[in-house]
Amino acid sequence: MAKQPTEDQGFGQLLGLDMYERGEGVSRCRLLVRPELLNPHGVLHGGAMYALADNGMGAAVYSQMDESESCATIEVKIVYIAPVREGTVDCETRVVNKGRRIAVLESELHNGGRLVAKALGTFAIFPAR
Numbered sequence: 001m002a003k004q005p006t007e008d009q010g011f012g013q014l015l016g017l018d019m020y021e022r023g024e025g026v027s028r029c030r031l032l033v034r035p036e037l038l039n040p041h042g043v044l045h046g047g048a049m050y051a052l053a054d055n056g057m058g059a060a061v062y063s064q065m066d067e068s069e070s071c072a073t074i075e076v077k078i079v080y081i082a083p084v085r086e087g088t089v090d091c092e093t094r095v096v097n098k099g100r101r102i103a104v105l106e107s108e109l110h111n112g113g114r115l116v117a118k119a120l121g122t123f124a125i126f127p128a129r
């Protein structure tokens with residue numbers, strides 16, 4: 001398995017991302033809604049939800065890679081279904097398909113048991129440097 005980057009530093013730390021499970025092509029992470037993550041309308045900023053999904057996707061794909069590989073996001077499409085004003089957003093991600101050079105992943109984000117966003121992403125897989 002590839003050495004996974006840690007979310008407890010850098011951007012993940014800035015957001016307050018909690019990656020609590022990853023392995024075998026899946027990951028689970030969460031984000032506590034805080035005032036500094038809200039947009040001017042008092043709703044969780046879409047960029048925070050996007051970052052949660054993107055980090056979840058990275059963790060899920062890393063769990064299926066070996067030490068000689070690394071990855072990077074090619075694209076992520078996210079559909080925002082419902083606004084989030086409080087609580088925690090939970091993100092569950094799974095690898096849909098992993099080839100030699102491309103992986104496809106999907107994430108579902110929930111708030112209080114309600115589906116609030118769904119994302120589909122493509123990651124490049126390449127030799128680690």
